[in-house]
Amino acid sequence: MGSLLRSKEMKLVRLYLQPEAAYPTIKILGEAGLIQFVDLNSHINSFQRPKVQEIKQCTEIERKLAFIEKQIVEEEEPFAKEIISSDEIESINKMEMENLDSEIERYHEDLKNMIVGLNEIYSQFIDLVELKHTITKSDIFFAQGDFEEDFHHNDHEKDTLLDNQHHARIFGDLGHIVGIINSTEVFTLERILWRVSRGNLLFKQEEIDEPIMDLKLKKKTPKTAFMVLFEGDVIGEKLTKYCQTFGAKLFEISESPRERYTLFEKTQEQIRETRLVLNKSKRRQLELLMETEKRLSHWKNKVKQEKAINHIINMLNFDTTKQCLIAEAWSPSNKINQVKIELKKASEDSGVIVPTVLEIINDEKKEKPTFFETNKFTTGFHGLVESYGTANYGEISPTPFSIITFPFLFAVMFGDLGHGSLLFLTAMIFILKEKKFGKQKLGELVEVLYNGRYILLLMGLFSMYTGLLYNETFSLPIDFFGSCWSPDKNDSNYHLVSHNCAYPFGVDPVWQNRKNELLYVNSLKMKLSVIIGVSHMTLGIVLNLLNAVHFKRYVDVWCGFLPQIIFFFSFFGYMVFLVILKWNIRWSNRSIQTQRHGVLLINTLIRFVISPGSVEHDMKIYPNQGIIQLILLFLVVIAIPWMLCPKPFILKNKAKKKMLKEKKLQHENRSLIENQAEPNDLFDESKYQLKHHDSNSDLELDINIDNQKVNEFPIANQKDEKKDETSHEEQFQMSEVFVEQAITTIEFVLGSISNTASYLRLWALSLAHSQLSKVFWQKLVLFPLTTYSWMVFIGFAIWVFITISVLMIMETFSALLHALRLHWVEFQNKFYKGEGIKFQPFSFEELTKEQTN
Structure with missing residues (x-):
């Protein structure tokens, strides 16, 4: 728990690497996952960095791998997935990128060519199938009786095509078009052809018995064979073009039955041959996909690692001599020795003469990243907190407190021994089989439950505890x-x-089932909600004190914590005190009127504000109540200006003192420089005497340079002084600080009221859960039990279904979201800023997790 209270201490380290050792060093550090590199070339465009070509190469390889993966995912026929040997994995990891690129390119091209060839064969196969069906339907079209009937039943608009000639002239004078088209397009095609030919055609259609694969739509679609009879070559060419425009496939089919039969037999033979070729090609493609599938994840890991290494190298910078590379990185202080070991190992592996040097930099100006060490139990709770925001460096994290308070607040709303037991058992299943679930690819909802299994466990345990407090087991009490x-x-x-x-x-x-049950339970749960809420927020205020002390912001202690805790305890703490005190008073010793009507705390609190110091005799709960309430109200009134006013003036005074101190320091430095000028001049004069015989020009040059240096210092200091004055004015703006403090004060005062009211959701949801559970039990189990015995089984089945779907799923998510809101808004806003930078170490393991997800 201690490691979760505040983030780990971070150190900024600087690495000096030989250029030839950069790649192996970064690779080993990536395998260790200990440091987060800082970009020293943030001012340089990404396209101007040294490893641009290598990154482009990795991106291109990733594109090829994505194509291969897409083909594997889209493959309809299942195939056995093979596991690659450890030796082959080692071979892939040690492979150079050029060799890996060549190998992947070979697989990529082979697969691409196979797909193109397979599509061509499949297209030919579909054409042959369509031709076969069209030939079959054309037998109907060319039947003599059909033509005679159609021609003689043409309406007057179609009389322009024929003038009742003998059937023997039909095939000699008329042309025909035979083809196949999607059934959805037939009607439109017929109308268009009719208008183009001005009615000089005869259109016959027959729907194919089974749907045929459409390669453009990539699904099986109903098809219709058709034949068009027309007169004249010109109109025939025009009709052919319109048919092709609509996507119809046209075939040369003779009107001769013998030729059609020959064509049908030939087509059948071609279909058999094409099917054999298609099956062989498909098997070859499956074999290739199986071969690539077992290597795919390792290829992707390798390429991703190479790309990441090159990105890190692009963050490095050369020293002034251009002889070594410089890297800066953040590392937890307790991991620095391990980093040194890894660097030593990398230097030995690379065979460089000069080993990599690690230097710790004490730079307090740079914002440090935040890092918390978590385990499988605390990860889920920490994730809930980080969903709100990453803690500032050194700031107290809500995680160790939320491990208890989050499931407890959930349980206050969900309290039921039976429902809590079901939740606990669900969590135990995930925990006991976590290794099995961890290796499987889970659905979205199941994965959420698996990742939050320890949260569910505590939610179930606390729900069982609050269920015992409420004495509810599936809404039924137990007399223990x-x-x-x-x-x-x-x-x-x-x-x-x-x-x-x-x-x-x-x-x-x-x-249970008494007339005043709801009145009693409502009062109990409402007051418990207020007590829990005030206690929870008090914890947040105390944690704010610990943060202020840790960061040495003592002004926040005197002008923040003290007035806040006084204000909060003087009103809300007093309210909790009255609730507990009232519970412990024996009212039988009071007057008859007090016993009959009781003391309403809401009236006491209203009079606490509007009638300071006055308490009616029948409303008095303890001696000297009026005086104590007057003192508390005075503290409430005093605390508000205490929060608002002193802090801005204190900060202004501190800023002014700091500025005067810096001015004094600058003045002392300037005086020191001026005092050091005389010895330098004397020394230069002696130099002048020595050099006088050599060159007058040298003498003048030395004197001018030294005088210029002396004269420049005061001018520079004056400029710096003016600049510092301006910067101090810019840094501290009284109006901005005052407005910020006013917002903070208003937020705390009004927030204390609204946040306390917000905790009443604990009472509301607990009541809703209890009443729903009771209604379901009475209407679905008890009612059938007292009326129709055979209805009990149906009612019980419905009760089980509703209990799981409504109470165990919907109510669980509802209570969970409300508990989350109480932590994020009501609790964490008292002390938690959540504006930090998350520590993201360079880690191959994290890259692999991202890829898997």
Whole structure:
């Protein structure tokens, strides 16, 4: 838990590498996954960096692999997936990119050529099938009786085609077009041809008995064979073009039955031969896909790693001598020794004379990334927190607290021993078989449940606990300890067994189905919700104090935490105090009127604000209540300006002192430089005497240079002083600080009220869950049980279905989302900024996970 409270300490390290050792060093660091590299060339365009061509090559290989993977995924016929040997995996990992590219290119081209060839053969096969069906239907078209009937029944618009000539002249004078087309296009084609020919045609159609594959649509579609009779070659050419425009396939089919039979037999033979060739080609393609499939994931890993290494090399920079490469990276301080070991190993493997040097840089100006070490239990809870935002470096993380509070708040809304047990058992199944589930590719919903299995486990456990508190098991109470209430003789009323009797744990089962049950349970759950909410928010305020102390922001302690906790406790803490106190008062000792009407806390709190210090005698809960409430109200009023006003003035004063201190330091530095000028001049004068005999020009040059240096210092310092004054004015703006503090104060004051009210959702959802469960049980199980015995089985089956679908699925997600909101908004806004930078180490393992996902 300690490692989750604050992020790991991070160090900025600088690596000095020999250029020939860069690749193996980065590769080994990628395998270790210990450091996050900093881009030292962020000012350089990505296309101007040294490893552009290598990255382009990797991108091109990825494109080829994506094509191969697409063919494997789209393959309809299942094939056995083989596992590649460890030696072959090692061979792929050690392979140079040029050799890997050549190997993948070979597979890619082979597969591409196979697909092209297969598509051509398949297209020929479809054409032959369509021809066969068209020949079969053409026998109907060329039947003599049909033509006679059609020609003699033409309407007057079609009389222009024939003038009742003998059938013997029909085939001699008329041309014909035979083809096949999608059934959806037949009607449109007929109307178009009719208009083009001005009615000088006869259109016959017959639908094919079975759908045929359409290569353009990539699915089987119904087809229709047709024949067009026309007169004249010119109109025939025009009709042919229109048929082809509509996507119809046209065939040369003779009107002679003998020739049609010969063509049919020939087509049948070609179909058999083409089918054999097609099957052989398909088997070859499957073999190639099987061969590539077992290597595909390893190829992808290799290419992704190479691409990532080249990206990292592009982040490196040369030193001034251009002799070595410089890299900067973030690393957890407890991992630096391990990084040194990996660097030593990389230097030995690369065989360089000068090993890689690691230097720790103390640069506090750079924003450090945030890193938390998690395990399989805490990862899910940490993920919920990071969905809101990554913690600032050194900031307290809500994760260790959310491990308990998140499932507990969920359980307050979901509390039922039976439902909690089902949730617990579901989580246990995922936990006990986590190795099996971890190796499988899960569906989206199942994967979410698997990743959150430990969250579900605690949600189930806490739901069982709150179910015991509420004494609800599938909405039914269980009398564990014996009720403290005993019925009267007529069973109309109940009386206490003894005045000191109290049910040891949870709600007394006697409240079940009583007239005032809802009134009692509502009051109990509402007050519990307020107590839990105030406690939860108090924890957030205390964590804000710990953050302020950790970052040494003591002004936030005196002008933030103190007024906030005083304001919060003076009103909301007092409200919780009244609730608990009222529960512990024996009202039988009070006046008759007080016993009858009780003390309404809402009236007490209203009078606390509008009538300071005055408490009616019957409304008094404890002695000196009026004075204490007056003091608390005074603290509430004082706390608001305390939060608002002092902090901006304190910050302004600190900024002013800092500026004066820097001015004083600059003045001292300038005086020191001026005082050092005289000895330099004397020394230069002696130089002048020595050099006088050599060259007058040298003398003048030395004096001018030194005087220029001396005179430049004050001018530069004056400029720096003015610049610093301007920068301080820019850095601290009183109005901006005051507005920000006003927003913070208003947000806290109003947020305290709204957030406390928001915790009432615990009561509302708990009540809804309990009432739904009770209604389902009474209407679906109890009602059939008291009326129709045979309906019990149907009612029970429906009850099981609704319990799982509504209460176990819908209600679970509803309560989970509300618990998440209470943490993100009501709890975390008290102390958690969540504006940090997540530590993302260069890791091949993470790359593989991303690829798998």
